[in-house]
Amino acid sequence: GLQIEKQAAEIRQNLKKLNASFADFGTNWEVLGKHLRNAYGQYEDGQKKLDRFGLQLDQIQGETEERT
Template identity: 75%
Template sequence: YCLDKRVIPVSPNLLYAYLMTVVMGLHGLQIEKQAAEIRQNLKKLNADFAAFGSCWEVLGRHLRNAGNQYEEGNQKLTRFGMQLTTIQSEPEKQN
């Protein structure tokens, strides 16, 4: 009668084992879904990191340029100060 109704009689232990197999399969599907979400998030993070790296390189160039301009300006200021000192001391020497 059971087989005619497509029902297979099993013991409680066998039913439990079967249900645990189903549960493990569902957990596996859930883990796959979460892994896909993690991969998507990692792709976004990678893109954000690349954008940050680009900004960081630009900032580095600007800082190097600012440092170079500072050094160049400092050298010109020093020369200018020396020229002023030289010009101020020349009239004193002539008197």
């Protein structure tokens, strides 16, 4: 009886620690997801700017070639 109660208490304590670790990991995972979404958003913004810049360069080059 006493041995089983000790083991049950130890199991409950271990489960409590596991639950806390799981919660910490969940928080870290959410932060990582937020950073990845932000990074992807910045990548998309940069890609749009790069595309517009390339079009402007093509336009300038075309205008320059027409003059020569």
